[in-house]
Amino acid sequence: MPETIANIPEHVREELAQRLRRTGRAYRKQDIQVVEKPLLKRAVGASALGNCMEWFDFGVYSYLAATIGKVFFPGASPGVQLISSFATFAAAFVVRPLGGLVFGPLGDRLGRQKVLATTMIMMAAGTFAIGLIPSYATIGIAAPILLLVARMVQGFSTGGEYGGATTFVAEYSPDRRRGFLSSWLDFGTFVGYALGSALVTVLNAALSDDQMLAWGWRLPFLIAGPLGVIGLYMRLKLEESPAFQQQLDDHEKDLAQESAGGEFKTILRDHWRPLLLCMGLVLLYNVTNYMVTGYLPTYQTETLGRSSTSADVLVLVGMVWIVLLITFLGRLSDRVGRRPLYAVGAVAMIVLAVPAFLLLKAEGTWPPIFGMLVLTTLLACFAAPSAATLPALFPTAVRYAAMGIGFNFAVAAFGGTTPLVTEALVNATGDDMVPAYYLMLAGAIGLVTVKFLPESARLPLRGSRPMVGSREEREELMDTSQDFIRYAEAGQRSPAP
Secondary structure, three states: OOHHHHOOOHHHHHHHHHHHHHHOOOOOHHHOEEOOHHHHHHHHHHHHHHHHHHHHHHHHHHHOHHHHHHHHOOOOOHHHHHHHHHHHHHHHHHOHHHHHHHHHHHHHHHOHHHHHHHHHHHHHHHHHHHOOOOOHHHHOOHHHHHHHHHHHHHHHHHHHHHHHHHHHHHHHOOHHHHHHHHHHHHHHHHHHHHHHHHHHHHHHHHOOHHHHHHHHOHHHHHOHHHHHHHHHHHHHOOOOOHHHHOOOOHHHHHHHHHOOOOOHHHHHHHOHHHHHHHHHHHHHHHHHHHHHHHHHHHHHHHHOOOOHHHHHHHHHHHHHHHHHHHHHHHHHHHHHOHHHHHHHHHHHHHHHHHHHHHHHHOOOOHHHHHHHHHHHHHHHHHHHHHHHHOHHHOOHHHHHHHHHHHHHHHHHHHHOOHHHHHHHHHHHHOOOOHHHHHHHHHHHHHHHHHHOOOOOOOOOOOOOOOEEOOHHHHHHHHHHHHHHHHHHHHHHHOOOO
16 A cells, blocks of 8 residues: 555545545546635634634623622522523523524525624624613613523524534635634634633722622623624625535535525434534533533632632633643644544543532632643533534535534533523532532533544545645645555456455
8 A cells, every 4th residue: 555545544545535436536636625825814713703702792791690690680589690690691592593593594505604794793782782781770670681682682693603603614624624723713712701701800800899780790791892893894804615615526416406495304304313413512512611611600609609709710710721722632633533532521521520520619729720620621622623523514515504403402402501500400409519410421421422423534524625725735635546546446456365
C-alpha cells in the first residue's frame, strides 16, 4: 500500500474508497471545493458573535436569577421566587423547538445566511426588551407576563440560531480542520457567558442591593441592542455557504428532491437514527452546560450559603478555563477523532461528578476551584467537538431542518430544564448532591450514544464535495486519489492466492 494511503485513518480511507468507486476515477479540480480564507474567517467570526450574544444574555440571566425573582415575583417566598425565575428561564426553551421547526426548513430552502440574520435581529430585540420591562411593583401581573413574552421571543429565535450557526460553519470549514474551526462557535458561547457574568459580578460589587433591584439589573440587558446591530451588520456581509451553493453528489440528488423543503415526515422516516444520536449528544453536552452555567451560581448562594461575589467569581474562573481550553480540544478532535473525546468525557463524568461536587462544597479557596475546573474541563470535552459532529450526521438537503429538530427538542427537554429540575429536586429531597447524580445519568446516556456514533473527523460532510483550505491541499488530495485508484487496479490484476 502506498504511504500516502497508509497514513490516512481507516474511516477516511473507507469513505474515499466509496466516493472513488462511485465516480470510477480520481478526483479532478472541480470535484474539490477550495475555501477562501477571508470568507472562512468572516463566516466563523459572524457565527461565533451570534452565539456570544445569545450566551451573554444567558450569563446575565443566570447570575441575576435571584434578583429577577425579587423584581417580578415579590410576593413569593425566596425559594418560590427562585423557582419562578428559573421557570421563566425554562419557558424560553419550550418554544425553541417551534423556532427550529420554522427556521430549519427556511434555512434549507432559502439559505443559511438569510435565516441567521433574522435570528440575530429577534434575539437582540428580545434581550433588549427585558431591560425595559417595568417591575411588578409598577404594573403588577403584567410585568412577569411581559418577561415571559420576551423570553419566548428569545427562545423562538434561538431555535434557529445554534443549528443554523453550526451548519453554516461546518459547511464552510475544510474537512481536516472542521473540529478546530467549529470549536470557535462554542468559544463565542463561553466568551459571551463570561462577559455577561463578569458584568453582573462588577455591578454586584459596585452597587448596593437596593440599587441592583431598582435599576442595576437592567443595564446588562440593554447592552444587547448595540451588540445586535454589530452582529446583524457582520451577518449581512456573509456569502452563502459553499455546501448550500454547490450541487449535491450524484448519490444524494434523489434525496434532495425527495426532501426539498425539509419535510419533517421525510426526516423522521429516513433519518431517525442520526436524529436520536444528535439528541443523545445534545443531552450530554447541554445537561452539563446548563448545570455549570445556569445552576451552579444559584446552587452556591442559595444551597451552600456563599456570597454572590464568591459564587460569581468561581463560575467565572471556570468559564475562562473553558475559553482557554476549547479550541485546543477542537483541534485535538481533528487528530484523534470526535468519538474518543466524547467517550473519555462521558466516562470521566460518571466517575468524577460526585468528587467534583464534594470539592465544590468544601471550605476554603482551592477545593471549590478544583471542583469547578473538573466540571468545566468535562464540559469543554463535550462542547469542543459538538459544532463539527452534529451537522455531519445529516446530508446537506435536510441538515438545517434536522438540526432544528434534534438539537432544539433535546435542549428544551433536558438542557434548559436542568436548573429548574435540579433546584426542585434539591428542595424536595434535601440532598445537595442531587446535581452530581443528575450529571452521572447524563454521562451514562452519552456513553451509550457514543457507542453508535459514526466517526466524522476529517471526512467531507454528507452530500458535499471534499473541502480543503488551499490549492496545495487540493493537489495533495488529487494525488492521493490517483494513488488509491492505481492501488485498487493493481489489486484487481493480482492473481488470487
